Amino acid sequence: MSEIHDVVIIGSGPAGYTAAIYTARAQLKPLLFGSSVFVGGSLTTTTEVENFPGFPEGVDGPELMTRMRAQAERFGAQMIDDDITAVDLTGPVKLLTDSTGTVHQARTVIVATGSGYRKLGIAKEEELSGRGVSWCATCDGFFFKGRDIIVVGGGDTAMEEATFLTRFATSVTVVHRRSALRASKVMQERAFADDKISFAFDTEIAELKQDGTMLGGVTLRDVATGATRDLAATGLFIAIGHDPRTELFQGQLDLDDAGYLKVASHSTRTNIPGVFGAGDVVDHTYRQAITAAGSGASAALDAERYLATLT
Numbered sequence: 001m002s003e004i005h006d007v008v009i010i011g012s013g014p015a016g017y018t019a020a021i022y023t024a025r026a027q028l029k030p031l032l033f034g035s036s037v038f039v040g041g042s043l044t045t046t047t048e049v050e051n052f053p054g055f056p057e058g059v060d061g062p063e064l065m066t067r068m069r070a071q072a073e074r075f076g077a078q079m080i081d082d083d084i085t086a087v088d089l090t091g092p093v094k095l096l097t098d099s100t101g102t103v104h105q106a107r108t109v110i111v112a113t114g115s116g117y118r119k120l121g122i123a124k125e126e127e128l129s130g131r132g133v134s135w136c137a138t139c140d141g142f143f144f145k146g147r148d149i150i151v152v153g154g155g156d157t158a159m160e161e162a163t164f165l166t167r168f169a170t171s172v173t174v175v176h177r178r179s180a181l182r183a184s185k186v187m188q189e190r191a192f193a194d195d196k197i198s199f200a201f202d203t204e205i206a207e208l209k210q211d212g213t214m215l216g217g218v219t220l221r222d223v224a225t226g227a228t229r230d231l232a233a234t235g236l237f238i239a240i241g242h243d244p245r246t247e248l249f250q251g252q253l254d255l256d257d258a259g260y261l262k263v264a265s266h267s268t269r270t271n272i273p274g275v276f277g278a279g280d281v282v283d284h285t286y287r288q289a290i291t292a293a294g295s296g297a298s299a300a301l302d303a304e305r306y307l308a309t310l311t
């Protein structure tokens with residue numbers, strides 16, 4: 001078997017790379033698995049990031065991630081662009097298998113696998129991501145000043161996004177497949193009371209229209225009658241949920257009802273000693289690059305302190 005690493009990190013988003021920077025600077029020679037197909041995490045799917053501190057002019061998502069990776073490598077972090085496909089985290093030495101079948105051993109593991117936004121699954125959705133289609137009002141709302149916007153979804157997140165977006169938008173139309181919202185009463189009431197927000201119930205997005213490289217409007221479909229109509233919105237926020245990437249850990253790490261990794265309060269410790277969780281895989285509340293990076297730093301410090309107890 002291979003050497004026993006002090007730290008193996010799974011995930012190459014802001015949480016994983018930040019954990020790599022911290023553990024590398026602590027001389028722990030981290031080994032990071034960053035996925036075979038999606039190196040750099042969620043920010044590689046966006047263009048301008050304007051809210052990450054230190055970049056007053058904004059920074060391209062992929063460039064930000066390349067810089068984080070370079071910073072970790074500068075201090076000796078080793079990166080493998082491959083997936084971890086199986087784990088046995090139960091013993092004092094954790095076993096992680098990559099897609100080639102190689103088993104890696106580690107005293108500590110930092111899980112930073114992120115979460116994926118649910119998609120509508122319609123044509124042009126990916127193509128128009130960052131070009132009028134977004135999954136995050138906090139991230140992108142500012143770009144939509146004076147525009148007509150659609151928010152898809154009926155839960156708390158959708159109501160929160162719709163209400164937040166009225167700060168920038170001329171109008172916000174909430175499109176929901178059902179005849180009633182799922183959101184809590186207080187969130188619903190806030191949205192209903194807002195003059196800028198209107199609702200299209202029993203309705204789904206049938207088609208995205210393109211204007212050059214940008215979203216030019218949508219076609220809505222009544223789910224009961226099948227009747228369609230066009231809406232000239234140039235912003236579409238999809239708020240139908242997200243799925244934490246935790247399948248790999250089921251049966252070993254404690255997960256909450258929505259599948260997020262559970263960690264002990266004010267720490268990144270999971271239920272298994274030596275295993276830590278950071279970033280969006282733990283966090284269904286904030287889901288920002290900076291909060292993910294912050295918890296990556298916390299996980300690195302927790303791992304470092306745990307390793308110190310072993311000697």
Ligand code: FAD
Nearest residue numbers: 011013014015035041042084114139279280287288289292
């Ligand atoms: P992620 O960035 O999701 O990275 C996790 C990585 O782990 C992925 O690369 C994944 O493939 C990998 N992984 C998963 N499983 C495995 C495995 N088994 N083996 C190996 N690798 C694995 N936030 C902001 O603050 N500002 C913004 O402007 C902003 N814009 C956004 C725009 C878009 C389109 C999206 C989708 C998100 C945006 N966000 C923004 C949110 C931000 O990207 C996330 O909050 C942040 O990336 C979460 O970081 P993370 O490290 O937890 O996970």
